Amino acid sequence: MKTGTARCRPGSTKWTIRGNEDMKKTVLLGAVAAAGLAGAAASAQTLAAVQDRGALNCGISTGLVGFASQDSNGEWQGFDVAVCRAVAAAVLGDPSAVNFTPTTNQVRFEVLNSGDIDMLARNTTWTFSRDVDLKLEFAGINYYDGQGFMVPAALAVTSALELDTATVCIQAGTTTELNLADFFRVNGMTYQPVPITTASEAQQQYLAGTCDVYTTDASGLAATRAAFEDPSAHVILPEIISKEPLGPLVRHGDNEWGDVVRWTLNALIAAEELGVTSANIDELAQGTDNPEINRLLGTEGSLGAMLGLSDDWALNAIKAGGNYGEIFERHIGTSTPIGLSRGLNAQWTEGGLLYAPPFR
Amino acid sequence: MTSATDPSQPVFRLEMLITDTRYRGITFQIIAFFAFVLLFGWMAWNAAQNLAALGQNISYGFLGEQAGYDINQKLIPFVSTDTHLRAAFVGILNTLLVAFLGCVTATILGVFVGVARLSKNWLVAKLMSGYVEIFRNVPVLIWILIIFSVMSNALPAPNAFRGEDPAASMVMGAIAFTNRGVYIPRPLWEPGSAIVVAVFLLSILSIFALRRYAIKRLFDTGQETPVLPLSLALLFVPTLLAFFLLGRPIGIEYPELRGFNFQGGVQVFGSLIGLWFALALYTGAFIAENVRAGIMAVSKGQTEAAAALGMRPGRIMRLVILPQALRVIIPPLISQYLNLTKNTSLAAAVGYMDITGTLGGITLNQTGRSFEAILLLMLFYLIISLSIAGIMNLYNNAVKLKER
Numbered sequence: 001m002k003t004g005t006a007r008c009r010p011g012s013t014k015w016t017i018r019g020n021e022d023m024k025k026t027v028l029l030g031a032v033a034a035a036g037l038a039g040a041a042a043s044a045q046t047l048a049a050v051q052d053r054g055a056l057n058c059g060i061s062t063g064l065v066g067f068a069s070q071d072s073n074g075e076w077q078g079f080d081v082a083v084c085r086a087v088a089a090a091v092l093g094d095p096s097a098v099n100f101t102p103t104t105n106q107v108r109f110e111v112l113n114s115g116d117i118d119m120l121a122r123n124t125t126w127t128f129s130r131d132v133d134l135k136l137e138f139a140g141i142n143y144y145d146g147q148g149f150m151v152p153a154a155l156a157v158t159s160a161l162e163l164d165t166a167t168v169c170i171q172a173g174t175t176t177e178l179n180l181a182d183f184f185r186v187n188g189m190t191y192q193p194v195p196i197t198t199a200s201e202a203q204q205q206y207l208a209g210t211c212d213v214y215t216t217d218a219s220g221l222a223a224t225r226a227a228f229e230d231p232s233a234h235v236i237l238p239e240i241i242s243k244e245p246l247g248p249l250v251r252h253g254d255n256e257w258g259d260v261v262r263w264t265l266n267a268l269i270a271a272e273e274l275g276v277t278s279a280n281i282d283e284l285a286q287g288t289d290n291p292e293i294n295r296l297l298g299t300e301g302s303l304g305a306m307l308g309l310s311d312d313w314a315l316n317a318i319k320a321g322g323n324y325g326e327i328f329e330r331h332i333g334t335s336t337p338i339g340l341s342r343g344l345n346a347q348w349t350e351g352g353l354l355y356a357p358p359f360r
Numbered sequence: 361m362t363s364a365t366d367p368s369q370p371v372f373r374l375e376m377l378i379t380d381t382r383y384r385g386i387t388f389q390i391i392a393f394f395a396f397v398l399l400f401g402w403m404a405w406n407a408a409q410n411l412a413a414l415g416q417n418i419s420y421g422f423l424g425e426q427a428g429y430d431i432n433q434k435l436i437p438f439v440s441t442d443t444h445l446r447a448a449f450v451g452i453l454n455t456l457l458v459a460f461l462g463c464v465t466a467t468i469l470g471v472f473v474g475v476a477r478l479s480k481n482w483l484v485a486k487l488m489s490g491y492v493e494i495f496r497n498v499p500v501l502i503w504i505l506i507i508f509s510v511m512s513n514a515l516p517a518p519n520a521f522r523g524e525d526p527a528a529s530m531v532m533g534a535i536a537f538t539n540r541g542v543y544i545p546r547p548l549w550e551p552g553s554a555i556v557v558a559v560f561l562l563s564i565l566s567i568f569a570l571r572r573y574a575i576k577r578l579f580d581t582g583q584e585t586p587v588l589p590l591s592l593a594l595l596f597v598p599t600l601l602a603f604f605l606l607g608r609p610i611g612i613e614y615p616e617l618r619g620f621n622f623q624g625g626v627q628v629f630g631s632l633i634g635l636w637f638a639l640a641l642y643t644g645a646f647i648a649e650n651v652r653a654g655i656m657a658v659s660k661g662q663t664e665a666a667a668a669l670g671m672r673p674g675r676i677m678r679l680v681i682l683p684q685a686l687r688v689i690i691p692p693l694i695s696q697y698l699n700l701t702k703n704t705s706l707a708a709a710v711g712y713m714d715i716t717g718t719l720g721g722i723t724l725n726q727t728g729r730s731f732e733a734i735l736l737l738m739l740f741y742l743i744i745s746l747s748i749a750g751i752m753n754l755y756n757n758a759v760k761l762k763e764r
Contacts, residue, residue, distance in 0.1 A: 130728070155620075165618065166620040167620060172711075174725075177430075185440060185441075193429070193430045193432050194631075195721070208512045210630065252415060
């Protein structure tokens with residue numbers, strides 16, 4: 001099993017069916033099933049499947065610096081990738097036991113629903129219709145974002161309200177195109193949308209000047225700008241026109257697995273709040289005066305067993321890449337080229353929105 | 361074989377379904393048919409089962425909901441508050457537009473190149489075969505991307521037209537070539553313009569009538585009629601007269617730079633141009649080969665016979681060779697048209713909003729109704745392909761060798 005590297009969706013390989021009893025075993029005609037519909041509705045067995053497989057199948061973006069991109073060794077790195085690694089560490093004890101599946105905006109939910117991946121950590125906005133109508137389950141929010149605009153500094157635009165008649169590059173298949181339509185309509189402005197399939201192609205179009213404006217989540221804009229040859233030649237406009245809570249998600253209907261992902265994310269957030277870092281975690285795991293830290297790290301109570309995991313699940317998850325704050329700083333924080341400040345993503349004690357429910 | 365028709369032969373026995381060649385073919389066809397129906401039935405059942413297991417149902421209700429997104433190129437009015445169904449129609453029209461433009465251009469190009477490839481001029485023949493080989497052997501998606509990126513990188517942005525001493529200027533003050541597309545003037549239809557258009561159409565009809573008359577006169581009396589000057593006069597004089605007599609009812613709106621882009625006029629989008637040219641050049645190379653094959657299938661004796669009658673090469677090609685070659689050309693041409701039409705679904709690569717981009721792209725993503733959207737898409741492409749094939753088959757029947 002290759003780990004830590006990108007792996008395409010299995011095309012002609014074994015067709016595993018993870019489903020409940022009454023689902024027909026269609027292995028023989030798997031290829032035909034693929035033509036009809038990828039046939040593998042998982043329910044209630046994802047955790048066992050991941051443990052049997054010995055690896056987590058995690059869907060990520062096709063490449064967005066800081067969130068999910070390959071380093072010079074071909075290893076996936078980034079803020080979203082870190083969530084996958086933390087879950088793999090919590091479930092399997094090994095942060096490298098992840099098969100990464102890069103997914104585009106268009107196919108991400110299909111890939112998740114078909115059972116090819118166990119979870120999706122890919123700048124996905126939590127919306128009502130995705131949660132309810134598409135039968136997805138959001139495990140929490142790992143980044144509070146909002147849609148913004150980037151323009152070349154040479155245009156001397158200072159506000160999104162000056163963008164009347166502009167040509168706007170957008171990534172197709174996202175919430176951004178709906179927000180964009182609403183924003184321009186409400187403000188009585190016209191624009192020309194240029195829908196682009198991937199982030200990298202949208203950047204090329206923007207740099208070639210086929211559009212005046214590039215719009216996506218503000219974090220994505222910062223990541224994009226950081227990758228430009230001359231970042232200072234582009235400005236991100238102050239207006240944030242939408243709420244974009246981004247988070248990892250799983251399929252509807254497998255609550256046990258949803259709990260694993262949700263509480264792994266909460267463990268990372270709680271660890272920062274409680275001052276548990278990758279530097280002091282081994283020391284704290286010996287036992288502390290703080291019962292919540294003890295419960296989190298498994299020295300007190302049996303939270304791990306309730307999840308169907310070992311008692312050191314959160315310990316492993318936090319050790320994989322540090323707590324939420326450490327992951328943030330390493331991949332997208334102010335010391336990185338992307339240079340995002342914590343803002344809304346600070347702990348609630350620091351005036352932000354991050355608030356992990358109690359580990360009790 | 362006399363026994364086969366002998367009425368005293370024993371009648372039908374069950375094993376004859378397999379052993380008897382008279383029934384075997386039918387038996388296997390029926391078996392194949394049922395297997396086929398079963399296979400599709402199983403696939404549909406499997407899909408329904410899996411959707412049910414995911415807690416999803418099949419519903420086309422989303423088509424009536426508000427789309428919420430905007431489309432850049434729209435042949436019918438569309439705003440973001442319109443429905444997904446209307447967005448799908450905008451996409452269908454965009455697909456048909458680029459398919460039509462592509463087919464026409466590819467045919468003209470293909471016929472020209474196919475004929476020129478057989479030219480006795482070495483340079484012309486080699487240039488044309490170079491074109492055919494280059495375009496035929498590189499995937500069309502690559503050509504779409506190449507032509508589109510050349511356009512977006514080589515042509516100036518609208519910004520370059522700004523200022524006292526702009527880096528770029530409009531061709532003849534009317535047409536702007538930008539990396540976002542070509543802006544051309546738009547006719548403004550004022551009251552009375554319908555009459556001018558009607559006069560123009562009548563002129564074209566009368567030119568056809570004139571040609572028929574000229575041929576009849578040539579056959580009846582042997583006298584030639586000066587068709588060309590008369591046709592030109594018919595084309596321009598009545599229309600211009602009507603135009604000025606009615607007080608110039610047709611105006612022109614020039615594109616001008618306002619805000620970030622040119623406003624007014626007609627914008628021919630860069631994505632449309634890239635897709636159109638790439639499809640036309642690519643399919644044109646295949647059509648050129650069809651045309652060449654068709655011409656070469658016509659016996660050389662036909663050329664020689666026509667030459668012996670004193671016809672010039674151009675007329676031989678037009679009046680003797682091509683009509684006969686059409687019989688060979690049309691059937692593969694149909695499949696080239698079908699290919700081109702289906703290849704328009706690569707539009708997403710350059711952000712052209714065809715049916716795959718609207719219904720199969722944004723609508724699918726926003727509603728999550730992928731199963732329904734893809735089924736609709738398949739239905740649309742099936743209908744449009746069958747229609748093209750049907751129309752072309754009618755044409756094929758018209759030009760094919762009449763056997764009596």
